[in-house]
Amino acid sequence: MEDTAADIASLSFEDALRALEDVVRKLESGEVPLDATITLYERGEALRKHCQARLDAAQARIEKIVAGPDGQPAALQPFDPETGR
Template identity: 60%
Template sequence: MTQETEILDDAAIAALSFEDALARLENIVRQLESGEASLDSSINLYTYGEKLRNACQKRLDDAKSRIEKITQKADGSLAGSPFDS
């Protein structure tokens, strides 16, 4: 039998840390892969998983936009430049 997943609303999802959202997403994947959930439950889990995936992706995109490479100029001073993926 699979473990029941508590479905959070959008505000609660946004309040999760990246790690917590990812752990919930991994749990959903395990439940869906087990094949033990009913069709309706699987649809609900998939929809919730998509919300969690979007939240994780947003966190990653936000972090990427803040990351700067530190480079040293010829004069020895440090300069930041945008992160290149």
């Protein structure tokens, strides 16, 4: 059963990743007919985009704790993945 875009959008990251892994296993098996391969590929691409969007959203929420002069947490700053800080 193929998921619609709305069905995929409602999946958690973990569920979407499991579904994507299932698609990859089926495609790698080489036993899927051509038409089904195309459908599976399209579903896999939709699942990949969903997973990437979930990861991007999580990364945007990550903040680092900045210590003040007394060593205690003083502020929160966005995490910069480019510098790792």
